[in-house]
Amino acid sequence: MGLRLTTLLIACCFVLPGFAAAEVRHQALAQLQENFNMAVAAVRPGVVCIKATRKTGNQWIESIGSGFVVDERGYILTNQHVVADAVGVEISFWRSPPRMLQAKVIHEDAALDLALLQVKGKKKFTPVVFGNSEQIEMGDWVMSVGSPFGFEHSIALGIVSAANRNLRIQNREYENMIQTDAVINEGNSGGPLIDIFGRVVGITTAIYAPDGTYTGLGFAIPVNRAKAFFSRITGALAALPLPAIHPLSVLPIDLNAGPPNDFNHIQFRDCTRCHQIIAKKVVVVGAKRPHPTVGNCDKCHIFEKKAATGAPVTVATPGAFRPMVVDQQDFWIFFKARMLKSVPLLLISSVIFSMLGLGGGFFYVPILLYSGIDFHTATTSSLLMLTLGSLSAMLVFFKSRLVDMKLVAALSLPAMIGAFMGGVYSNIFEITTLYFLFSITLFAAAYFMIKEKEHDGTGYQLVGSSMVITRLFHGQTYSIDLLLALPLVAMVSFLGGVLGVAGGWFIVPMLTLFFGVPMRVAVASSSLLVPINGTAGFLGHGIAGHIDWQLTIVLSLVAVIGAQIGARISTKADTGLLRVIFTCVLGMVGLWMMSKVIWVG
Structure with a gap:
């Protein structure tokens, strides 16, 4: 009995410490896991996905990268190569509403490869x-946070493999970089590299990719260098002296990855708001797409690309890429799924606004936006629809002999110049600005039409110079001061070219209220000015690369049919009814567009 008890006691002496050690190890691992979770939770609210668009030749390219908030006033730090030459920059936060926020590039330094957005x-x-x-050392735990291949706000764990690495990448020299094996892929550029406590220690920038894929060698810019960069603007931190960095010329690296350049993506429509992607499929760039267009392809696919050179490369997702093959079946599936339900609204719009000499642009653009078309493609399509629809309606107006050709001839040149320049320079405006301009112009036109002045040729007749033409047309006399009318028409046409409404939205009330032109004559003459403006604006947008031919041509047929119906009704309708319809519709559409300003902004 004594021997058994002794043996049991000896066994307990060996076994119990093992259980205790296992429990300690379990607690240590649990604490480590908790640290990881807390670190991620601490940094995630400040990390953003960045999408920047730029134009290269006739091709639009989208660059996807990452960034993080450095100041509560909305300052965001990222890599300069993510937003280089960007026409527009949009960001999204983790678990934010399904929309993108507009951002501006406040400051950038190509040598440092850093950019500050707001x-x-x-x-x-x-x-x-x-x-x-x-203070970081080799072997320290770190995590990369970003949007690899468009998978927003992803986390990867690794360690610091080395410090103070010097690299040469695409005309830049990077000094004292942090090397890590935390997974970094295309789309991670500009995202934070954090330590186990959630503190940012670097900005993920590049990978070593001899075959174009991640191999375990990633590089990050030390955060102390970035502090000195952005604190000069934000004033949040004391600036630190930086060593001079001189760009060096190296051979360019071919990165053939990015969203497809097809009819539904060249304008970067955001169709992924309705889908949650849980897996990606590899597709070959240049091959026929495996399914109809349903969203941004980088959300669903990983593109096979040419092997990169044996050198580090930056990890934003842009690059020249071959357009994917688009067949007719894809377009018609997209049209039936997204646009067919909008055709009745477009037809009704064409009828109503053709009655008013406007052609329908006030509704064309909002309806196309509602159908998932981006603003620039919507405005370009609207301008061609206006042009063809108004040409169709113009035949009816000519038969009624209400078109004052001398008036149209006097106003056509400034109208064409203004509309063309509006189309060319439409890219300089942010989306929120375009929505705001659209709503304000509608309210302005509605205001002029609701004024209690007569619209039968007895309203104001502004004359302020000697450049006046006097017309006796259809039994009524009216005078046009060209020194006032020509600049007004040019400005109106510029906005019309930008917004896709061809300028008719203001020409009719301007002619009736400012110069006493009879309503029916103003409407009929506007029916000729609208296609002039529409053609010029359409050509301007064509230079800017906004044309979607298949979509535009199909919708233009609808506009032609509606314009014929509206023009025939207009020649017989009461002018008072026209003004009431004009005012009510403009006000309603203006309110809708203003609501979009609040939502987008």
Whole structure:
């Protein structure tokens, strides 16, 4: 009995410490896991996905990268190569509403490969917590946070493999970079590299990819260098002296990855708001797409590309790419799924506004936006629809002999110049600005039409110079001061070219209220000015690369049919009824567009 008890006690002496050690290890691992979770939770609210668009030749390219908030006023830090030459920049936050926010590039430095963005918002933004990149050591745990291949706000774990690496990448020299094996892929550029406590210690920038894929070698810019860069603008941190970095010329690296350049993506329509992608499929760039267009392809696919050279490469997702093959079946499936339900509304719009000499642009653009078309493609399509529809309606107006050809001839040149320049320079406006301009112009036109002045040729007749033409047309006399009318027409046409409404929205009330032109004559003459403006604006947008031919031609047929119906009704309708319809419709559409300003902005 004594021997058994002794043996049992000896066994317990060996076994119990093992159980205790296992429990300690379990607690340590649990604490480590908790640290990882807390680190991610701390940084995620301040990390953003960045989408920047730019034009290369006749091709539009979208660059996808990452960034993070450095100041509660909306300042965001990212790599300069993510937003280089960008026409527009949009960002999205983790678990934010399904929409993108417009951002501006405030400051950039190509040598440092850093850029500072700013986004406006109604509330303060959550900045990240900064660490000290001088204190990191080889073997430290780190995590990369970003949007690899468009998978927004992804996390990857690794360690610091080395510090103070010097690299040469695409005309830039990077000094004292942090090397890590935390997974970094295309789309991670500009995202934070954080330590186990959630503090940012670097900005993920490049990978070593001899065959074009991640191989375990990633590089990040030390955060202390970035602090000195952005604190000069934000004033949040004391600036640190930086060593001079001189760009060096190296051979370019071919990266053939990015969204497809097809009819539904060349304008970067955001169709993915309705889908959650849980897996990606590899497709070959240049091959026929495996399914109809349903969203941004980088959300669903990983593109096979040419092998990169044996050198580090930056990890934003842009690059010249071959357009994917688009067949007719894809377009018709897209049209039936997204546009067919909008055709009745487009037809009704064409009828109503052709009665008013406007052609339908006030509704064309909002309806196309509602159908998922981006603003620039919507305005370009609207202009061609206006042109063809108004040409069709113009035949009816000519038969009624209500078109004052001398008046049209006097106003056509400034109208063409203004509309063309509006189409060419439409890219300089942010989307929120375009929505705002659209709504304001509608309210302005409605205001002029609702004024209690007569519209039968007895309203104001503004004359301020000697450049006056006097017309006796259809038994009524009216005078046009060209020194006033020509600049007004040019400005109106410029906005019409930008917004896709061809300028008829203001020409009719301008002629009736400012110069006493009878309503029916103003409407009929506007029916000729609208296609002049529409053609010029359409050509301007064509130079800017906004044309979707298949979509535009099909919808233009609808506009032609509606214009014929509206023109025939207009020649017989009461002018008072026309003004009431004009005012009510303009006000309603203006309110809708203003609501879009609030939502997008």
